[in-house]
Amino acid sequence: MTPLSRNRNYRLLWASQAVSEVGFNASLIAFPLVVLMVTGSAAASGLVLAVDAVAQLLVGLPGGVLADRWNRRRVMLWSEAAQAVAVASLAVALWQGAATLPHMVAVAAVLGACRALFEPAEDASLPRIVPESQLATAVSLNAARSSVGQMAGTALGGFLVAVGRWVPFAVDALTHALAFVGLLFLRVPPSPPAERRHFVRELLDGLKWVLGRPEMRVTAWCAMTLNLFFSAYYLVIIVLAQSRGVPLGEIGVMAAMLGAGGVVGALIAPRLSALLSPHQAIAGVFWALTLLAPLAVFISNGYLMGALFAGMALLAPTANTVITTYQLLRTPDSLRGRMSGVMNVALGTAAALGPALGGVLAELLPGSGAVLLCAGGIAVITVLVTAHPVLRAYPRKDVMA
Structure with a gap:
């Protein structure tokens, strides 16, 4: 090949x-x-x-x-x-x-x-x-x-x-x-001809496809909650770092190390997704966040916080690879655009609401309180993800095709 x-x-x-x-x-x-x-x-x-x-x-x-x-x-x-x-x-x-x-x-x-x-x-x-x-x-x-x-x-x-x-x-x-x-x-092999219906009906068909399949509905929920809480957590940490007098240069390094962790995580994602079951890959990123998120309370150095961010970002690409690959393989070609559109809107909504939530939490619970509340929210979601019967029965890669 x-x-x-x-x-x-x-x-x-x-x-x-x-x-x-x-x-x-x-x-x-x-x-x-x-x-x-x-x-x-x-x-x-x-x-x-x-x-x-x-x-x-x-x-x-x-x-x-x-x-x-x-x-x-x-x-x-x-x-x-x-x-x-x-x-x-x-x-x-x-x-x-x-x-x-x-x-x-x-x-x-x-x-x-x-x-x-x-x-x-x-x-x-x-x-x-x-x-x-x-x-x-x-x-x-x-x-x-x-x-x-x-x-x-x-x-x-x-x-x-x-x-x-x-x-x-x-x-x-x-x-x-x-x-x-x-x-x-670029040359993209043509898609098989598909029946055309009213535009709104086709849009609703895409929503029905995602919402009507438990495994897609649950993984969409996982991705949304992860985006929501981590976006909120990220803003809370930035506010906390500023309040503790972390220099702006170190805050910039924190953001860069988060991106670096994502790059390394994406490069190792194919190997990890082959070694882990889908449930292990998805639950693993939530457990990593659950264990690492509270540590920010004890860190006042920007470089150490950046290392923490890098660790939190390391497993996310593996979960994303498992979820996206599954969704693309299980969705008919004629519906793949709509499935992607639904997922992008869901993730975009969560990413937009996350900073707003983080700002409110940082305002209401100054200091470490907002960090611990975000960490607690992530922990609750982690328990649900770990125990969820649909995710536990998530098919392995060798039966996805």
């Missing part, structure tokens, strides 16, 4: 998105700073980020339907092209000193909507690009790609905005253009 490293189509998809994600994360970190520079309003910065997130959530379910209706490669191409044009227009406006808040809000909406269209199309295309036996490895490598792109892009964005407020967006436009060119050479 041809290894993934020699799979031309997978290499094109992976490399094009690696480049695109670096540019995207560079402009994402720069966006609120630039909005603040242009408008002088912190509320405007928050508005732009909120529009991006809301657009992604609103387009998530329809995006899954379109990924199943349309040619998936074309959906990815048009998404990259639209993002390139949007950020290029903003770069030009900033260069000329003509950027306005409505323009920046519109660009944020385009970026969020395009990601909601691209992700289901990519997820649904993956099983047609790589063999089933290599799907878990491909999923884990995609996770590593995202983590590396986030770390590199975040570091690059801070530097680029110091060079010029328009520069991060010009670089982002270039990376999307390069990704577009790479995808032009």
Whole structure:
């Protein structure tokens, strides 16, 4: 069997998105700073980020339907092209000193909507690009790609905005253009023809598929709760670190070490997912968080906290690999876009609510109280995950196909 490293189509998809994600994360970190520079309003910065997130959530379910209706490669191409044009227009406006808040809000909406269209199309295309036996490895490598792109892009964005407020967006436009060119050479085997129904009916079919299967419903719940509590916990730890006088540079290292843990975890995920049962892989990440989360109460050094974050991130890619591989293999090709859309909306909602929850907890329970409450919530979910009969009966990899 041809290894993934020699799979031309997978290499094109992976490399094009690696480049695109670096540019995207560079402009994402720069966006609120630039909005603040242009408008002088912190509320405007928050508005732009909120529009991006809301657009992604609103387009998530329809995006899954379109990924199943349309040619998936074309959906990815048009998404990259639209993002390139949007950020290029903003770069030009900033260069000329003509950027306005409505323009920046519109660009944020385009970026969020395009990601909601691209992700289901990519997820649904993956099983047609790589063999089933290599799907878990491909999923884990995609996770590593995202983590590396986030770390590199975040570091690059801070530097680029110091060079010029328009520069991060010009670089982002270039990376999307390069990704577009790479995808032009991508070949995705055509999907079998599927019956077309009313758009809303097809959207509801996607929801029914996920919610009507206990194993998919439960794993979606696991992923949502994990995202919710960890997002809340992360913000609580940042607030706690600041209150304890941890230097800003060390806080930045904490975030970088979290990303590094995710990268290492993604690289070892294929081997771990082969050694562990699905239930062990999923429950393992919850147990790791349960054991590690309370330790933050006793740590006041940013580097040690970063090591703790890295440890907490290490097993998450294995659970993600197991869940995503199972979902893609068990979902018919005609429904894969919608399944991905449903999951992306669920995870995006949890990721959006998590920081809000963390902020409220940090305000109501200053100091270690918020940390212990988050850790307690994670522990309760861990017990439920460990004992859940559906997860205990989760099929092994050799019977997933």
